């Protein structure tokens with residue numbers, strides 16, 4: 177019996193691999209190919225002043241359209257990239273592309289790049305960011321890193337050391353998805369941070385539930401107490417925006433104030449910010 181299994185081992189294995197694992201493997205193969213062929217691109221979503229709507233920054237969000245898989249959302253391929261190690265070349269590509277675009281736009285509106293703490297914990301991370309900034313002639317102050325944690329405490333300590341070094345370059349550090357899943361209060365003690373991004377799941381009941389309002393208000397207070405700025409993500413309705421303004425919440429990001437779009441969509445608005453500031 178063992179012999180028969182051995183002979184048919186490969187087929188047996190393939191036929192019982194569950195659908196999820198198969199599609200994960202296929203995603204990984206296609207993603208590796210897309211990276212090699214430079215087939216990814218970035219969209220940018222505005223982060224705005226909650227009161228005035230002024231453009232404060234743009235978040236870079238990776239986009240991938242595969243010939244066979246179609247548009248694959250980052251929520252599907254970023255976890256695959258993290259598990260397979262592809263997150264490292266992917267992260268390097270994203271950072272370089274965002275910096276290239278930033279240099280083309282010129283100073284005035286910082287760009288935020290998502291990184292997983294997995295990348296940040298690597299020993300070559302700081303040198304990589306520094307050389308990417310240099311390559312494009314950028315100051316660290318034009319860059320913000322949004323961190324999502326999905327890692328062991330050991331990595332968190334190493335990440336914290338690296339982040340401090342980046343902060344010395346003027347890079348701003350933001351903790352993403354706060355209030356959801358693994359972004360926890362204890363992380364605030366472990367990482368050097370400038371900003372909290374409140375997860376959009378916190379907004380679900382904002383308009384109907386006084387408790388939901390109090391939670392968001394408290395988190396904004398927590399951030400203020402720690403000297404962190406706050407961005408509330410996922411604002412979709414004017415009702416939500418009104419409530420947040422009254423709290424008061426200083427900055428928002430969401431479909432209401434701008435959907436992610438290709439870089440060309442933002443060039444004019446960036447020019448306007450630059451000429452208001454009196455830049456050349």
Ligand code: C2E
Pocket residue numbers: 221236237238249250251254267270290291292322324352353376409410411412429430431432436
């Ligand atoms: P995130 O960093 O929290 O980014 C915000 C996500 O919420 C984006 O989804 C954005 O399109 C979406 N969003 C913005 N406003 C609204 C809204 O009003 N309503 C709703 N329903 N959604 C809104 P996206 O682009 O699909 O990205 C999902 C996640 O994938 C990101 O969450 C981030 O964690 C990760 N990700 C995206 N790009 C990168 C990247 O270049 N590197 C890494 N490591 N992760 C990335």
Ligand code: MG
Pocket residue numbers: 235290322352
């Ligand atoms: Mg983000």
Ligand code: MG
Pocket residue numbers: 352353373375409
């Ligand atoms: Mg987020």
Ligand code: MG
Pocket residue numbers: 353
């Ligand atoms: Mg998120």
